[in-house]
Amino acid sequence: MKRRITVGLMTSGLLAAMLPAVATAQTDVARQAKCIRHAERAMGEDLRPGQFDDIVLGTSGDDGSLSNPDGPTLICGFSGADGTKGLSDGDIFVGGAGNDSVGSIGSGSPSTAVFVGGAGDDSVGSMSGAFYGGVGNDSANDLY
Numbered sequence: 068m069k070r071r072i073t074v075g076l077m078t079s080g081l082l083a084a085m086l087p088a089v090a091t092a093q094t095d096v097a098r099q100a101k102c103i104r105h106a107e108r109a110m111g112e113d114l115r116p117g118q119f120d121d122i123v124l125g126t127s128g129d130d131g132s133l134s135n136p137d138g139p140t141l142i143c144g145f146s147g148a149d150g151t152k153g154l155s156d157g158d159i160f161v162g163g164a165g166n167d168s169v170g171s172i173g174s175g176s177p178s179t180a181v182f183v184g185g186a187g188d189d190s191v192g193s194m195s196g197a198f199y200g201g202v203g204n205d206s207a208n209d210l211y
Contacts, residue, residue: 095124098124099122099124101143102122102124102141102143102145102161103122103141105143105145105161105163106141106143106159106161106183109161109183109185109199110159110181110183114141118139118141118157119138119139119140119141119157119159120136120137120138120139120140121136121138121140121141122140122141122142122143123135123136123140123141123142123143124143124145125142125143125144125145125147125149126145126147127145127146127147128146128147129147129148129149129165130144130147130148130149130150131148131149131150132150132151132152133149133150133151134151135151135152135153135154135155135158138157139156139157139158140157140158140159141158141159141161142154142158142159142160142161143161143163144160144161144162144163144165144167145163146163146164146165147163147164147165148165148166148167148168148187149162149163149165149167149168150162150167150168150169150170151169151170152169152170152171153169153170153171153172154169154171154172154173154178154180154181154182154196155173155174155178155180156173156178156179156180157179157180158180158181159180159181159183160180160181160182160183161183161185162182162183162184162185162187162189163185164185164186164187165185165186165187166187166188166189166190166203167182167184167185167187167189167190168189168190168191168192169182169190169191169192170191170192170193171191171192171193171194172191172193172194172195172196172197172198173194173195173196174195177195177196178194178195178196179196180196180197181196181197181199182194182196182197182198182199183199183201184198184199184200184201184203184205185201185202186201186202186203187201187202187203188203188204188205188206189201189203189205189206190205190206190207190208191206191207191208192208192209193208193209193210194207194209194210195210
């Protein structure tokens with residue numbers, strides 16, 4: 068059975084008000100796909116469908132405090148000085164060009180969290196996961 072949805076007598080003002088939301092949703096989907104491709108190139112492997120509970124997207128500017136919700140999260144800063152407080156097991160942070168930083172990666176035992184900085188001076192405070200800084204003056208302080 069086919070369903071047909073008919074929109075009748077929509078004013079141009081209402082339609083104009085709805086279009087930005089549709090455009091934003093399409094833009095977010097395209098940016099998520101770009102984030103996944105960027106992470107796959109950086110990691111050299113395909114990511115699994117459903118691997119992440121959340122995908123956090125930065126902007127082309129500085130995003131110094133990107134959120135990291137509970138559960139495995141893919142965080143893409145794109146370009147600029149990007150960062151987050153910490154990464155837990157299953158998290159992947161892809162900063163892109165710019166001076167990227169993460170407070171901590173993992174918490175003691177070997178972690179499956181991954182930091183990929185890109186070009187720029189990238190840093191991590193303490194870590195037990197994987198750190199790929201890229202081209203630049205990169206640093207990792209406390210290793211455990």
